[in-house]
Amino acid sequence: MALPVRSVERPATMVRWDPFQEIEDAWTRMGSLLGDVVGRVEGRPVGPLAAAVAPIDIEETDDAFIVEIELPGVRREEVSIDLRGNELQVTGEIKERERTGVLRRQTRRMGRFEHHIVLPGEVDPDSVNAMLDDGVLAIRLAKTRETQPKHIEVTSGGESK
Structure with a gap:
């Protein structure tokens, strides 16, 4: 055709x-x-x-939730992360760089951003850490003990008489 x-x-x-x-x-x-x-x-x-909207991945492992957000051009000082219960709030600003020429086209995001992420389980607020590397913000939130899966071993009850 x-x-x-x-x-x-x-x-x-x-x-x-x-x-x-x-x-x-x-x-x-x-x-x-x-x-x-x-x-x-x-x-x-x-x-x-x-x-x-910035691409976001949420991964669940046996003991944690891992949230990855693409934030190209953002420095760690420009990002704020807050946790309330199982809701994660990531805010910040993508600043426009100073230009010397005439800007003919602009499609990159600039300005303030805000992401609200509701996690599918309870997290331990004392075991949260975040790292910004190569434009990707990775936040690891450990699950509370109650929401972590536990494997139960099945044993035999012995021989019946």
């Missing part, structure tokens, strides 16, 4: 139509026009990726 083609600039030249590029171009034009009218909000771009 052949894909549709679209004439670009010169009618004699035929170019393969890329619908994804078409959508990206439209978003860029709309974001630029809207940005000219309403301006930027705290360094956040107006565009398709402005409201993108």
Whole structure:
């Protein structure tokens, strides 16, 4: 099956139509026009990726929950982590770097962020540690003793008479 083609600039030249590029171009034009009218909000771009959420993984092991959040360009001093019961709150700010040239396109997230994560079990607040490495914040929250699985060994009851 052949894909549709679209004439670009010169009618004699035929170019393969890329619908994804078409959508990206439209978003860029709309974001630029809207940005000219309403301006930027705290360094956040107006565009398709402005409201993108940072990828988060939550892993459950036998003794802990491990939460990993992608935070590229964020320093550890710019992140705050609070735990209330089994709800984890991670807040901070992605600061825009100083530029010398004209910014032609911006799709990276900037400004304040806040993540509320409800964990599926109780955690020990005294056994929580966090590490920021290569743009990934890893938080290890140990489970309370009551929520940790315990293996019960089955034994034989002996011979019956």
